[in-house]
Amino acid sequence: MILNIRPVLSAIKRNPTGALLVGLQVSITLAVLVNAAWIVHQRVVKIEQPTGINTRDTFTIAVSGSAKQFNAGAAETEDLAYLRSLPGVAAATVADGVPLTGNGGDTTVWLQPGHRGRFVPSAEISMDIEGIKTLDVPLIAGRNFRPDEIVPYVPGKIAPSASEAIVTQALAHALFPHGNALGKTIYGAVPKTIIGIARNFMGPQLGSPVYNTIIYPRLPGQGNYYMLLVRTQPGRRDAILRAAKKHIAASHRYGVIVYTQTFATANSLMDSSNRNVAILLTLVTALMLGVCCLGIFGLTTFNVGSRTRQIGTHRALGARRRDVVTHFLLENAIILAGGALLGAILALVIGEWLTTHYALPRLNLAYLLVGIVALAVVGELAAWQPARRAARIPPSVATRTV
Amino acid sequence: MTHSEAAMLRMQNISKIYRTELIETYALRELSLEVKEGEFVAVSGPSGSGKTTFLNIAGLLETFDTGTYELDGRDVSRLSDDARSRIRNEKIGFIFQSFNLIPDLDIFDNVDVPLRYRRMKAAERRKRIESSLELVGLAARMKHLPSQLSGGQQQRVAIARAIAGDPALILADEPTGNLDSLMARQIMDLLEKINGMGTTVVLVTHDAELARRAERNIHIVDGVVLDSPSQAHSPQPRAESAAD
Incomplete structure (x- = not known):
């Protein structure tokens, strides 16, 4: 009611519990709101972005077998030979992951040995010489793997790391934003030379920055498990998938087909997964915002109810209705500001944690600013109705003795 | 004290009716009275006679149904809510029975409340607050909270708040109702002192002894004035009239 912040602060200081609780609620809501909005944005971006691979004509067959009797190395070589011999197959590869x-x-790609210096999170996939061709991803610089660079699978042994790698444009740029990545050495378990840069495509891990993918020349088989990726000529996918399933199922005594899936289905599932996450996060965040607004509404309503005589006295002493509204909105704004300050710090800490542990892009500060403004507007709207009710308290309340 | 012939407060045929779905209750019935500038007037009457309704209307805390009201030469019968707030702030100082100090604010800030609504500069406000607290003898207690003061001291703070804005009219609603007799006498002394400085004082009380300390007594019963110089304009009381 007084056009000055000091008396409003005095009122908050005299009864700090409610204000502290609502301020805390505001801070948690802001931290969740901002990071959830950022995640939703990433998911929506993923839905809208092209996969970069041929999803129409490509499918995968995952094969696994008994650890002792199944020779994954031999089986995958045999399956590849069969698939590549089929008329209508444009390309086939074996891989340890499916985009x-x-x-x-x-993985984490480092720019210096010993896990030092700058690093970039990335999806990784090991494939053979036809990997790039199967995904229908053109190389925009460098070359494909040579047959002698493919690290074979040796049963019972851990396959050594490859010395070469092909990276996507996005990963190349993330690693060397001011220079050409081709020919450069990058570091993981062992040093690798970037021999090719592929056009951007989505890798197997959806949590990584969407186009950061690194391809190693290596045959999988660890755990007696491998995936066959097959691209057919247009219109031949389903027929070849049926034939391949039948043949592979019959050809391995100790191996079984774990699943088959077209890339079109995988793409659709990925989109719906992203959509569901976005919807769920939006709903949860909206719910939190709603609960926060209820808290603000409740606190302001309580303050109005418990200060009826005071409000009447202020009115008697010359406060206009808008002075009363201003007082309660100012009091609420101070609580919101305190909550927003703490919430901003919390949002940045959570954002950093998500970046470190889930390879989420670093929180865009514009989201934080928009989040603060949005919460301030919604928070003030929540206090508006009780503040207006306070303004309707007549000045004659001041002379009532009961 | 001597006072001018100009009217500070002039009410003519004021009626105030409280309505519910079933009944209409006259709180004031064609009440007419006049208080001269600089007068010290006591308005008394039994409980439910309409004293507080009179005070509320005189202080622009409530509207009325019929009649006209002039305050300090201006017709204030039909004003907007904002205009009424401004006149309350500039022309009237209120002293309430329950003191009505703001518990969150210290004494200085309590006296500051009406001055801030007048948008006075900080230095001018400080000067007025210190001077009015000096007058009521509480200059040393500026940083105390109301809860740290006795009832009598709290009422003196309320008086300081009422006079800090240099109002033309002080309206005191049972100002000694919550005080013992010694404190009550001190408060009445203060009101007389303020009146002696030229401020019109209207004291609403049901205490006949206090009322006798005023220059003039106006007796209200059942919403009409019984014994005022202007009572000739008032009709006789009616049995069904009621309540404050």
């Missing part, structure tokens, strides 16, 4: 599915690994 778009989440079935595959992620």
Whole structure:
């Protein structure tokens, strides 16, 4: 009611519990709101972005077998030979992951040995010489793997790391933003030379920056498990998938087909997964915002109710209705500001944690600013109705003795 | 004290009716009275006679149904809510029975409340606050909270708040109702002192002894004035009239 912040602060200081609780609620809501909005944005971007691979004509067959009796190395070689011999197959490869599915690994690519210096999170996938061709991803610089660079699978032994790698444009840029990545050495378990740069495509791990993918020349088989990726000529996918399933199922005594899936289905599942996450996060965040607004509404309503005589006295002493509204909105704004300050710090800490642990792009500060403004507007709207009710308290309340 | 012939407060045929779905209750019935500039007037009457309704209307805390009201030469019968707030702030100082100090604010800030609404500069406000607290003898207690003061001291703070804005009219609603007799006498002394400085004082009380300390007594019963110089304009009381 007084056009000055000091008396409003005095009122908050005299009854700090409610203000502290609502301020805390505001801070948590802001931290969740901002990071959830950022994640939703990433998911929506993923839905809208092209996969970069041929999803129409490509499918995968995952094969696994008994650890003791199944020779994954021999089986995958045999399956590849069969698939490549089929009329209508444009390309086939064996891989340890499948783009778009989440079935595959992620890694951290370092610019210095010994896990030092700058690093970039990335999805990774090991494939043979026809990997790039199967995904229908053109190389925009460098070359494909040579047959002698493919690290074979040796049963019972851990396959050595490859010395070469092909990276996507996005990963190349993330690693060397001011120079050409081709020919440069990058570091993981062992040093690798970038021999090719492929056009951007989505890798197997959906949590990584969407186009950061690194391809190693290596035959999988670890754990007696491998994936066959097959691209057919247009219109031949389903027939070849049926034939390949039948043949592979019959050809391995100790191996079985774990699943088959077209890339079109994988893409659709990925989109719906992203959409569901976006919807769920939006709903949860909206719910939190709603609960926060209820808290603000409740606190302001309580303050109005418990200060009826005071409000009447202020009115009697010359406060206009808008002075009363201003007082309660100012009091609420101070609580919101305190909550927003703490919430901003919390949002940045959570954002950093998500970046470190889930390879989420670093929180865009514009989201934080928009989040603060949005919460301030919604928070003030929540206090508006009780503040207006306070303004309707007549000045004659001041003379009532009961 | 001597006072001018100009009217500070002039009410003519004021009626105030409280309505519910079933009944209409006259709180004031064609009440007419006049208080001269600089007068010290006591308005008394039994409980439910309409004293507080009179005070509320005189202080622009409530509207009325019929009649006209002039305050300090200006017709204030039909004003907007904002205009009424401004006149309350500039022309009237209120002293309430329950002191009505703001518990969150210290004494200085309590006296500051009406001055801020007048948008006075900080230095001018400080000067007025210190001077009015000096007058009521509480200059040393500026940083105390109301809860740290006795009832009598709290009422003196309320008086300081009422006079800090240099109002033309002080309206005191049972100002000694919550005080013992010694404190009550001190408060009445203060009101007389303020009146002696030229401020019109209207004291609403049901205490006949206090009322006798005023220059003039106006007796309200059942919403009409019984014994005022202007009572000739008032009709006789009616049995069904009621309540404050």
